[in-house]
Amino acid sequence: MRWLWKRERLFLIVILLAGACLTGLALYSSDHYVFVYSGDASSHLVRTRQFVDSQQTGIHNVGTAWLPLPHLLLLPFAANDFLFYNGLAAIIPGIACLIGAALALYGVIRRITGSRSIGLVGALVIGLNPNILYLSLIPMSEATLLLFLSAAAYCLLRWLEQPGALRWLGFCSATLCCATLSRYETWPLPGALVLISIYLLLTRQIPGGWGKRAAVLLLSAASSLGALAWLLWNFTEYGDPVQFAKAIYDIGPSDSRAGLAGHPVTVLSLYGKTVLYMFGPVLLGLGLAAIGGKRRNRKLLLLYGFLLLPPLFTLVSLERGFAQMDEWWWNSRYVLPLGIPLLIAGSTVLHHLWSRSAGRTGKLAMTAALLSFSLVQVAVPSVGVITFIDAAKGFFEQSTYATEVGERLAEVYSGGSIALLAGHSQGHRIMIPSGIPINRFRIVSERDSLELHSMPWERNRYFILSKDPDPEAEALASYWLDHFSLLSTHYMVVSENPEYLLLERKEDRLIRTASANVVP
Known part of the structure; x- marks a missing residue:
């Protein structure tokens, strides 16, 4: 050498x-x-x-x-x-x-x-x-x-x-x-x-x-x-x-x-x-x-x-x-x-x-x-610096909200599966700031349409729904935005920003809230 x-x-x-x-x-x-x-x-x-x-x-x-x-x-x-x-x-x-x-x-x-x-x-x-x-x-x-x-x-x-x-x-x-x-x-x-x-x-x-x-x-x-x-x-x-x-x-x-x-x-x-x-x-x-x-x-x-x-x-x-x-x-x-x-x-x-x-x-x-x-x-x-401008432009147009919902998820997460109905690119942006193991996330795509058109609450404690998803998730996201009343019978909104809804299953949310209010 x-x-x-x-x-x-x-x-x-x-x-x-x-x-x-x-x-x-x-x-x-x-x-x-x-x-x-x-x-x-x-x-x-x-x-x-x-x-x-x-x-x-x-x-x-x-x-x-x-x-x-x-x-x-x-x-x-x-x-x-x-x-x-x-x-x-x-x-x-x-x-x-x-x-x-x-x-x-x-x-x-x-x-x-x-x-x-x-x-x-x-x-x-x-x-x-x-x-x-x-x-x-x-x-x-x-x-x-x-x-x-x-x-x-x-x-x-x-x-x-x-x-x-x-x-x-x-x-x-x-x-x-x-x-x-x-x-x-x-x-x-x-x-x-x-x-x-x-x-x-x-x-x-x-x-x-x-x-x-x-x-x-x-x-x-x-x-x-x-x-x-x-x-x-x-x-x-x-x-x-x-x-x-x-x-x-x-x-x-x-x-x-x-x-x-x-x-x-x-x-x-x-x-x-x-x-x-x-x-x-x-x-x-x-x-x-x-x-x-x-x-x-x-x-x-x-x-x-x-x-x-x-x-x-x-x-x-x-x-x-x-x-x-x-x-x-x-x-x-x-x-x-x-x-x-x-x-x-x-x-x-x-x-x-x-x-x-x-x-x-x-x-x-x-x-x-x-x-x-x-x-x-x-x-x-x-x-x-045009490569930095390219990256920052995409981040500050939408991804700050993805980062925000990821950080909020980190605050409220108490175990269980997380369904991401936003598309892969947006989903990946949410995963990193959450600090939660990747194996707890499930990015929903069109091939999951049968389950996601029926009872997503059966398998997923948390549900993150994008208001402006990537094309691969657009049809399913539109369905649940149009049928949000059905979704809200099983989930409650934990956090919302202009781009995302963070939902938690009601029964789990109530149990967690009750446990937090118990005086030792």
């Missing part, structure tokens, strides 16, 4: 660790729910917890829409009560992923430019970006994507430099397996690695006989094992290898899909604006300037082509309606993969500018201009 402790790497680790910890502390001091502002963040956290705390624990909680690796990495921390109920479970693995990605990008940039200083600056630009810092502190899949995509880029570069060193091809294949089990936009990359391998074989850049050629093809093809395993899982569990695609398509709202699907110009405009606000005009300008630079060697072009496939996959998904974004920064995190090739290309231009600079002052000025955008994002509201 001697390589890890060279001066620049150690400095990078210390700076990023301090920056991430201070950022997390500042955010948590402002609001204890800050790391689960995003609806997806709370759902990722609850989904992970359900492996060990639910009415049906076990591997089936992997599900279908979300890829499993981020949840499996999060599991040891989500299983801890303190970390889970305070929304802190993702901090340790997230910071580790951030530092690992920065070290990999440092290695890529240093090997391309030949400058350790440029490598350090580039890694700090990504690692101290407030958008990426926030994504690294919350229970989402972007931190693992950044780590494994950056690691794959480093391993691929090392292999392209030494095509005969198959260990780097093996490492690249392994990191791609992990990447394809983290985010879907990496799924084109195993095919790209196979094509690169074929190109190197056809151009005789890999020494050795037929045995080594076969090993190259096998190692590159092995990078698809993660995606194949996911297809197999969906087939064995749901009878359809692409069940996840249907689930993903059904998640997004149709109005956002209609605004982008079939409109490539709108998609490009929105994506480009998001990139500008995510990474800043200086880095974007340097990256674009690299396009008009001197001709690069083919191996570097192969690396750029490889890294541009995930952003291209996202653009196609947006245009076809499988992914959604909007002008209010919803899903702004989707542009994250473009930051890697943008950073590498921009670093080559920065190195060229440094080589033309006469003194240290000019170099420092260029570095300050590149790093200053992080401060601008935090200090200037009109720019802002």
